[in-house]
Amino acid sequence: MKPAADAKNDTSKRILDIAEQLLLTRGFNAFSYQHISSELGVRNAAIHYHFPKKTDLGVALIQRYRRRFQRFVDAQHTLAPQQQLERYFTLTDAYFEQDQQICPSGILTTEYQTLPAEMQAEANAFVDEMRDWAVRIAAAGRDDGSMHYAGTAEAMGLLMLAALQGGLQLARTDQSVLPALKLQIRALLGLATPLP
Amino acid sequence: MKPAADAKNDTSKRILDIAEQLLLTRGFNAFSYQHISSELGVRNAAIHYHFPKKTDLGVALIQRYRRRFQRFVDAQHTLAPQQQLERYFTLTDAYFEQDQQICPSGILTTEYQTLPAEMQAEANAFVDEMRDWAVRIAAAGRDDGSMHYAGTAEAMGLLMLAALQGGLQLARTDQSVLPALKLQIRALLGLATPLP
DNA sequence: GACACCTTACTAACCAGTAAGTAGAGTTTC
DNA sequence: GAAACTCTACTTACTGGTTAGTAAGGTGTC
Numbered sequence: 001m002k003p004a005a006d007a008k009n010d011t012s013k014r015i016l017d018i019a020e021q022l023l024l025t026r027g028f029n030a031f032s033y034q035h036i037s038s039e040l041g042v043r044n045a046a047i048h049y050h051f052p053k054k055t056d057l058g059v060a061l062i063q064r065y066r067r068r069f070q071r072f073v074d075a076q077h078t079l080a081p082q083q084q085l086e087r088y089f090t091l092t093d094a095y096f097e098q099d100q101q102i103c104p105s106g107i108l109t110t111e112y113q114t115l116p117a118e119m120q121a122e123a124n125a126f127v128d129e130m131r132d133w134a135v136r137i138a139a140a141g142r143d144d145g146s147m148h149y150a151g152t153a154e155a156m157g158l159l160m161l162a163a164l165q166g167g168l169q170l171a172r173t174d175q176s177v178l179p180a181l182k183l184q185i186r187a188l189l190g191l192a193t194p195l196p
Numbered sequence: 197m198k199p200a201a202d203a204k205n206d207t208s209k210r211i212l213d214i215a216e217q218l219l220l221t222r223g224f225n226a227f228s229y230q231h232i233s234s235e236l237g238v239r240n241a242a243i244h245y246h247f248p249k250k251t252d253l254g255v256a257l258i259q260r261y262r263r264r265f266q267r268f269v270d271a272q273h274t275l276a277p278q279q280q281l282e283r284y285f286t287l288t289d290a291y292f293e294q295d296q297q298i299c300p301s302g303i304l305t306t307e308y309q310t311l312p313a314e315m316q317a318e319a320n321a322f323v324d325e326m327r328d329w330a331v332r333i334a335a336a337g338r339d340d341g342s343m344h345y346a347g348t349a350e351a352m353g354l355l356m357l358a359a360l361q362g363g364l365q366l367a368r369t370d371q372s373v374l375p376a377l378k379l380q381i382r383a384l385l386g387l388a389t390p391l392p
Numbered sequence: 393g394a395c396a397c398c399t400t401a402c403t404a405a406c407c408a409g410t411a412a413g414t415a416g417a418g419t420t421t422c
Numbered sequence: 423g424a425a426a427c428t429c430t431a432c433t434t435a436c437t438g439g440t441t442a443g444t445a446a447g448g449t450g451t452c
Contacts, residue, residue, distance in 0.1 A: 011431080011432095027223070027225065027306065027307055027310065029225045030225045030310045032406075032407060033408070033409090034406080042433090043434080045435095046431075046432055046433080048408080049432065050431090052410095053408080100309070105365075107306060109366055110223065110298060110302060110303060110307075110365050111223060111226070112365075112368045112369070113221050113368070114222050114223065114226045123369065124369045127369045127370070128369075128370075131366075149384070150380075150383035151380045151384065152380075154376065155383070156380060158363075158380070159359050159380045159381070162358070162359045162360075162361075162363040162366055162373070162377060163358045165358075165361075165362035165365065165366070166302065166358035166360070166361035166362030166363075166365075167354075167358040169302065169306050169308075169361065170323060172305050172308045172309070173305060173308070173319065173320045173323045173324070174327075177354065177358070180351045180354055181351070181355055181358060183351055184346075184347045184348075184351035184354070184355045187351070188345070188347065188355075188384055207397080207398095228442080229442070229443090238398075239399060241400085241401095241444080242397075244443065244444080246397090248443080249442080249443080250441095250442065250443090
């Protein structure tokens with residue numbers, strides 16, 4: 001048995017969970033170790049024990065996102081393209097419903113210029129992966145005949161990603177944004193009503 | 197003659213100019229009065245003389261944007277819809293080319309939860325105005341037969357706004373984003389090559 | 393002398409980060 | 423099997439820097 005290691009992992013995970021919530025609602029520059037430690041019920045220095053520098057915490061957060069996103073993608077590579085798109089919409093809705101969070105790529109690219117180089121590198125990789133995935137959906141949908149749109153799959157995937165990223169942010173000022181955007185993306189892809 | 201008033205206006209304007217640059221590159225939470233005062237060559241308290249609270253500066257910034265955007269819209273209400281769209285693209289490019297700035301609505305909605313209530317209210321109004329304008333372009337383009345797209349003009353305008361907002365942010369990780377996005381929006385509107 | 397526009401000098405709060413110490417659980421050594 | 427140790431996961435206490443914001447004073451212009 002390794003209760004010590006379990007406890008360590010548990011605290012680290014809880015730190016990451018709280019930091020993730022703060023990142024997606026307030027941004028990396030607008031939360032501090034105090035926010036985390038008071039929420040967690042420990043002292044400030046305890047956070048530094050697990051993540052010595054704030055940069056370490058930021059990098060760990062993005063790396064966790066990347067792993068999670070990879071699992072998300074892998075888990076549904078057998079689904080039809082339009083079902084994958086609907087899953088992506090559901091994911092987007094889930095962000096918004098949880099305290100009007102925005103997507104990680106949105107906060108990371110917006111604060112990009114103020115982030116340490118290690119975080120910028122991780123953010124670049126993360127954005128690339130998300131973009132590739134959106135492009136694959138658009139390409140597969142065209143290939144299997146379920147989606148019909150003008151332009152290239154590369155540009156269409158990019159547009160969907162950019163629109164949802166911007167849409168999650170705009171939704172904070174008007175909650176009707178996301179439903180309208182989803183409808184419009186479906187319309188532009190020549191999709192009818194969403195699948196159940 | 198009013199040299200005193202001119203000097204005041206001039207300094208206030210320069211403060212706003214520097215603050216605007218900082219807002220669009222770093223965000224509201226990631227710049228301080230020190231950044232402005234050192235750039236301007238004055239002491240910290242001089243900024244507080246013109247804008248007592250940082251909130252005052254933030255509100256003044258958004259109000260200036262709103263006035264500027266209104267002039268931008270008014271100045272080209274006689275242009276054809278697709279020419280107005282191209283002007284909007286040009287505006288977007290100009291932001292990016294100036295130190296990879298993002299659009300004001302992007303930073304304001306991303307940092308929304310951390311902004312003082314006065315700034316949130318101004319941001320709401322600003323976003324509404326931008327959204328209305330994008331929708332009017334989509335509607336006018338459909339009405340005059342120059343644009344052809346699926347879905348409503350409301351949703352299409354919103355999608356263009358959201359995509360360009362997200363696109364300006366994503367462009368920081370890959371400069372090919374904006375050109376691809378512009379091409380795709382034109383394609384989705386049934387527009388051919390951009391007008392000169 | 394009143395006013396606009398600054399300065400110096402300061403406060404209190406917050407920030408990331410560090411150093412040194414401690415409690416407890418597990419491991420080693422004799 | 424008990425004393426000695428080591429390790430994890432913290433704590434207290436602190437540093438130096440930055441933050442927004444204020445108070446009081448100076449200087450030039452009308």
